[in-house]
Amino acid sequence: MGGYFNILSSERLKMSRSYIVLLVLVSPLIAILTGLLFDLDKSTTPWISLLMVMSMVHALLFMPIMSGIFAAFICRYEHSGGGWKQLLVLPVTRTGVYFAKYTVVIAMLAITQLLLAGSVFLVGFIKGIHAPVEWDIMLRSLLGGWIACLPLAALQLAVSMMWSSFAAPLALNVTFTIPNILVANSGTYGPFYPWAQPLLATIPGSQMDGGGFGALNLPFESLMITVLGSFVVFFIFGWVYFKMKEV
Amino acid sequence: MNELVIQTRDLNKKYAGRYAVRHLNLEIARGEIYGFLGPNGAGKTTTIRMLLGLIRPTMGSIHIFGKDLKKEKMNILRKIGSLVEYPSNYGHLTAIQNLEAVRRILDVPKSRIDEVLDIVSLTKEAKRPVKGYSLGMKQRLGIATALLGHPELLILDEPTNGLDPEGIHEIRELIRSMPKQHGITVLVSSHLLSEVEQMAGTVGIIREGEMVFQDTISNLQQQASSGFHLVVSEPQEALQLVRGQGYAGQLENGGLKLDQLSDPEVALLVKRLVDNNHAIYRVEEKRRTLEDIFMQVIEQGGFQ
Numbered sequence: 001m002g003g004y005f006n007i008l009s010s011e012r013l014k015m016s017r018s019y020i021v022l023l024v025l026v027s028p029l030i031a032i033l034t035g036l037l038f039d040l041d042k043s044t045t046p047w048i049s050l051l052m053v054m055s056m057v058h059a060l061l062f063m064p065i066m067s068g069i070f071a072a073f074i075c076r077y078e079h080s081g082g083g084w085k086q087l088l089v090l091p092v093t094r095t096g097v098y099f100a101k102y103t104v105v106i107a108m109l110a111i112t113q114l115l116l117a118g119s120v121f122l123v124g125f126i127k128g129i130h131a132p133v134e135w136d137i138m139l140r141s142l143l144g145g146w147i148a149c150l151p152l153a154a155l156q157l158a159v160s161m162m163w164s165s166f167a168a169p170l171a172l173n174v175t176f177t178i179p180n181i182l183v184a185n186s187g188t189y190g191p192f193y194p195w196a197q198p199l200l201a202t203i204p205g206s207q208m209d210g211g212g213f214g215a216l217n218l219p220f221e222s223l224m225i226t227v228l229g230s231f232v233v234f235f236i237f238g239w240v241y242f243k244m245k246e247v
Numbered sequence: 248m249n250e251l252v253i254q255t256r257d258l259n260k261k262y263a264g265r266y267a268v269r270h271l272n273l274e275i276a277r278g279e280i281y282g283f284l285g286p287n288g289a290g291k292t293t294t295i296r297m298l299l300g301l302i303r304p305t306m307g308s309i310h311i312f313g314k315d316l317k318k319e320k321m322n323i324l325r326k327i328g329s330l331v332e333y334p335s336n337y338g339h340l341t342a343i344q345n346l347e348a349v350r351r352i353l354d355v356p357k358s359r360i361d362e363v364l365d366i367v368s369l370t371k372e373a374k375r376p377v378k379g380y381s382l383g384m385k386q387r388l389g390i391a392t393a394l395l396g397h398p399e400l401l402i403l404d405e406p407t408n409g410l411d412p413e414g415i416h417e418i419r420e421l422i423r424s425m426p427k428q429h430g431i432t433v434l435v436s437s438h439l440l441s442e443v444e445q446m447a448g449t450v451g452i453i454r455e456g457e458m459v460f461q462d463t464i465s466n467l468q469q470q471a472s473s474g475f476h477l478v479v480s481e482p483q484e485a486l487q488l489v490r491g492q493g494y495a496g497q498l499e500n501g502g503l504k505l506d507q508l509s510d511p512e513v514a515l516l517v518k519r520l521v522d523n524n525h526a527i528y529r530v531e532e533k534r535r536t537l538e539d540i541f542m543q544v545i546e547q548g549g550f551q
Contacts, residue, residue: 003352006351006352006354007352009351010348010349010351010352013340013344013347013348013351014337014340014348017339017340017344018339077337077338077339080338081335081336081337081338082331082332082333082334082335082336083335083336083337085301085331085332085335086335086336086349086392087352088299088300088301089299089300089301089324089327089329089331090324090349090352090353090396091321091322091324091325091352091353092352093321246296246301246302246303247296247301247302
């Protein structure tokens with residue numbers, strides 16, 4: 001597909017020589033700190049409690065914001081040095097380039113999520129949790145959190161390709177992410193707000209004492225409808241835009 | 248005329264109701280260096296972006312290597328190396344990494360990187376981040392990148408823009424060697440005629456989006472002679488004699504100003520004057536520089 005794997009390999013090279021990759025560490029490190037400070041003694045399901053505490057800020061703010069930063073970054077070096085021209089005069093299709101760039105962004109998010117999972121196990125190990133790991137709930141949380149970021153990554157990639165400024169897409173991203181703090185509490189709007197989905201997908205509301213609050217009671221499947229719907233809209237918007245873009 | 252590498256037919260590009268390129272018929276033969284000339288904003292870069300598939304023409308067709316660009320874009324782009332406007336590169340990477348990023352897409356052997364660095368004499372600086380390069384070095388890296396995939400056609404947009412005289416000379420020599428050493432056809436754009444006249448065989452001059460002249464550089468040069476200036480001992484009498492021979496002429500600055508003449512005509516005229524005891528101090532051909540002709544073409548939209 002238009003040299004997809006070749007472009008991917010080229011993208012990896014361009015990305016790897018930059019300090020931005022270190023950003024994947026920020027959220028897991030903060031999560032470790034939060035986890036270590038948390039008192040687990042009373043919890044009957046210590047792994048779930050730990051995951052919830054550690055992934056709260058991660059899923060509420062960091063994952064949506066990271067989607068924006070990685071997307072903006074992967075376009076930044078193309079905008080600044082005339083890279084789009086250099087890239088698109090090579091024997092590649094626009095579709096190939098778009099898919100490869102998107103792949104890199106979501107791979108970075110997956111790495112962040114894996115590091116968070118690692119952090120949870122690390123803190124659990126330090127705290128000496130003996131209870132068996134509730135794999136099904138934890139995996140669903142972590143995977144769900146990542147999948148819920150896919151539409152955000154698609155939208156951010158689209159606007160990052162559109163705007164040559166590095167700050168503008170990030171401003172948009174933050175503008176939509178900050179209201180999460182309120183929206184996630186709302187049973188009415190929460191389920192339909194794409195930026196709140198990483199949190200809703202990550203936090204297993206049904207496992208909370210009293211069954212959670214706000215939009216957190218929703219079944220996983222209904223969340224995924226919002227995620228899938230916004231993904232299709234954002235991804236196709238970006239893809240078509242990039243195919244038509246005048247370079 | 249041998250096989251055409253680039254051929255456009257009635258190429259048009261319209262921006263917001265204004266034509267940036269209009270009715271453009273570009274013809275470039277294999278193995279030649281084609282100078283694409285025009286003032287800034289005449290539509291050179293727009294044309295080049297269309298040739299490379301970066302933007303879509305509003306109307307008209309582009310054939311490169313005899314293939315339709317719309318249908319066989321990938322196959323065509325594989326055989327083109329290009330440098331559009333200012334050199335493109337990734338500042339945080341070294342020259343080698345920049346070339347490697349492109350090489351991974353083109354799928355050529357790794358050894359090709361050293362080869363192209365050598366061609367543009369950048370081997371010594373190749374391990375420094377490109378951020379710290381001078382414009383000339385970036386320009387050379389751009390050409391190295393363009394050469395990476397063994398192109399058959401090189402499209403260079405203002406490759407000497409912003410370079411110092413030494414850099415210009417270097418790039419010019421490099422371009423000049425392309426058809427001979429590598430069998431590459433070159434399209435080089437510039438807003439300065441003096442820059443391409445020393446390397447191009449054919450020139451196309453574009454003005455306000457329209458091609459106003461497309462021919463060999465020697466045909467352009469033939470337009471350059473604009474008459475002779477004769478400095479003689481007795482201009483008044485000499486003029487009578489010249490007119491007696493049936494040539495038009497007038498007095499100017501104590502000498503004679505004559506129209507364009509062929510070599511035998513000049514010889515004959517001089518002989519007549521000498522036979523009539525005129526002392527001839529100087530016979531000067533008045534040549535307009537190509538720059539003057541270029542300006543005339545640009546201003547008037549062609550030769551009148």
